[in-house]
Amino acid sequence: MIIANYDRSVFDVTDMDAAKRIILTPEIGLSTQDRWDKETPYLMGLLEKVNLNPSSVVVDFGAGIGRLSKSIIEKYGCSAIGLDISNNMRALSGVYVGSDNYFAIPPAGYKFFENRVDLVIAVWALQHVRDLEEEVAKIKFMLKDGGKLFVVNERRRFVPSDKGWIDDSADIFMSLQKNFKVDEIEMMDSNIVTDAVAKRTFYGFFTKQND
Secondary structure (H helix, E strand, O other): OOOOOEOHHHHOOOOHHHHHHHHOOOEOOEOHHHHHHHHHHHHHHHHHHOOOOOOOEEEEEOOOOOHHHHHHHHHHOOEEEEEOOOHHHHHHHHHHHOOOOEEEEOHHHHHHHOOOEEEEEEEOOOOOOOOHHHHHHHHHHHEEEEEEEEEEEEOOOOEEEEOEEEOOOOOHHHHHHHHOEEEEEEOOOHHHHOHHHHHHEEEEEEEOOOO
């Protein structure tokens, strides 16, 4: 077993370009900007499966600079809350999203949204959290009964530590299936994310049900 300490400093970026490189790392054949331009509309298309409207409340879990929050607000006119561990990411997100319908909060802010959220999106985020079960519990706490969770993730964990990126073997599929009803789990479109990325990642829709 690798003994390591969680290192959140990797997310303490100083500008938009650095933030984008952390949020969407380059892949073979795709730059960060290529991924930004291709994945964002693709994910927005997938989110059409959720019935969002101007009264909807969305939490962007691990929001970064609010890439998807911005698109969701522009498309649906709803409210979005960016939850992120990084002070710098949260500050940059307010500038990037540029909407009165958006604000960013630190992780502890989840306590104010018990059973208030219609949709949580966790895109390339759960693979990086310190404690998977704890963060999934926060998501469940915020969602209304019948609320939806949209996840995009690697099939393994990439946890930032003082030993580099490590896999702590926490089982994301087990955690999600234990806490939510599974609506759909699928591979991502290889025409969007490349064959290599499609094989090692997934997207899924889940529903919070009464315990």
